[in-house]
Ligand SMILES: Cc1cc2nc3c(=O)[nH]c(=O)nc-3n(C[C@H](O)[C@H](O)[C@H](O)COP(=O)(O)OP(=O)(O)OC[C@H]3O[C@@H](n4cnc5c(N)ncnc54)[C@H](O)[C@@H]3O)c2cc1C
Ligand code: FES
């Protein structure tokens with residue numbers, strides 16, 4: 397086993413410090429070391445998007461980032477989206493549109509959609525579909541998910557945290 | 558996943574000396590979208606992953622119409638297509654970088670990783686070849702420059718020697734009346750590996766009736782991406798016609814050495830080389846006409 401490395405980063409607005417082995421992925425660090433189990437492991441090889449987080453403003457698969465690589469970086473996970481009082485509009489619309497069944501893919505879809513709306517607040521349906529091409533869902537089907545994202549984009553920006 | 562050490566180099570010299578010291582047991586970590594998967598799945602074993610992303614030279618991204626484009630080896634795909642000036646000057650490169658994986662992969666995957674991973678089906682390599690890109694390599698003896706078409710020597714194998722790594726790419730500025738296009742065939746719309754990929758570039762005369770020169774490169778039909786030399790030469794000085802484009806497509810098909818696998822048979826791939834070469838050339842011509 398190689399030596400553990402000390403890492404400092406900002407996760408969902410909070411300074412955190414943790415020890416990890418170089419071989420641990422960011423996904424493993426989030427789930428196993430930091431107790432942030434919202435990010436899911438679907439494929440562990442970059443194909444499904446269930447592990448999506450935002451790193452310094454960029455959408456990435458946390459299964460393809462090493463924990464040691466996030467030294468000094470800012471990470472947003474699904475846990476960072478809802479405000480203290482209410483859900484993020486994307487979360488609200490996913491519920492209203494029944495855009496989930498088992499829910500394994502949902503955190504990844506919502507984080508990916510947040511990265512899209514941060515960049516492009518009023519995407520077209522085609523833009524949503526292409527943006528979400530790296531996220532897989534095995535039960536709901538994509539249509540409800542796309543509708544939910546488009547509906548969330550309509551919510552007044554004031555409503556967003 | 559197996560255990561390994563991690564180091565993050567801050568200078569070229571530091572990276573070269575760590576690589577020279579560890580030889581084959583060290584691999585560079587750029588975006589990690591190939592290497593992390595390979596190590597996790599036991600397809601590659603390493604003692605050290607060397608992160609190069611803090612080295613200034615591998616993060617360069619600069620374009621001007623006189624000197625052309627310099628792209629550091631560790632610049633992720635999205636940074637390339639988000640720069641409007643670069644996207645306008647090199648649409649043929651954008652074709653390739655914008656179809657690697659999905660958005661999440663493009664946030665991390667680099668041009669350097671795509672080339673150094675040396676997959677026969679890597680999407681950016683044919684695009685870089687037709688744009689006459691060169692690689693700047695750093696090593697114990699200093700730097701050397703080689704054209705992209707000479708970089709890969711087999712699946713997963715490159716010309717890099719012990720202690721060497723890829724620093725950056727250089728692309729010459731686009732000439733007047735020139736254009737390029739990269740196309741790949743996949744059975745789905747997104748997120749798949751090329752069954753065949755073809756890049757084409759063309760420089761036209763002022764009247765847009767003839768080719769001054771052309772370059773064609775093929776992916777996924779040989780152990781390495783190929784520059785189809787003869788297919789390009791056939792077009793030099795010739796009139797732009799269906800017939801000449803067809804002759805170039807046949808010359809490209811003649812050098813393809815495809816295999817049959819789950820993505821397609823050799824015969825199917827050879828057929829695709831013809832179709833994609835014609836379409837990529839037509840796309841390159843269209844773009845060249847707009848560049849008037
Ligand atoms: C879901 C998914 C979809 C994908 N889709 C595509 C696709 O559509 N098309 C495609 O072509 N590829 C695709 N890939 C493969 C991969 O994303 C690309 O090859 C990518 O460009 C690799 O870049 P990277 O920075 O992540 O490389 P890394 O994984 O960091 O490195 C790749 C290899 O190159 C070496 N290396 C990296 N940089 C250097 C350097 N500067 N000098 C020397 N050696 C170096 C590494 O040691 C390693 O062996 C996909 C991968 C995944 C997981
Ligand atoms: S678990 Fe990371 S992409 Fe599937």
Ligand code: FES
Pocket residue numbers: 495496497498499500501502532533534535536
């Ligand atoms: S809701 Fe089950 S995988 Fe998407």
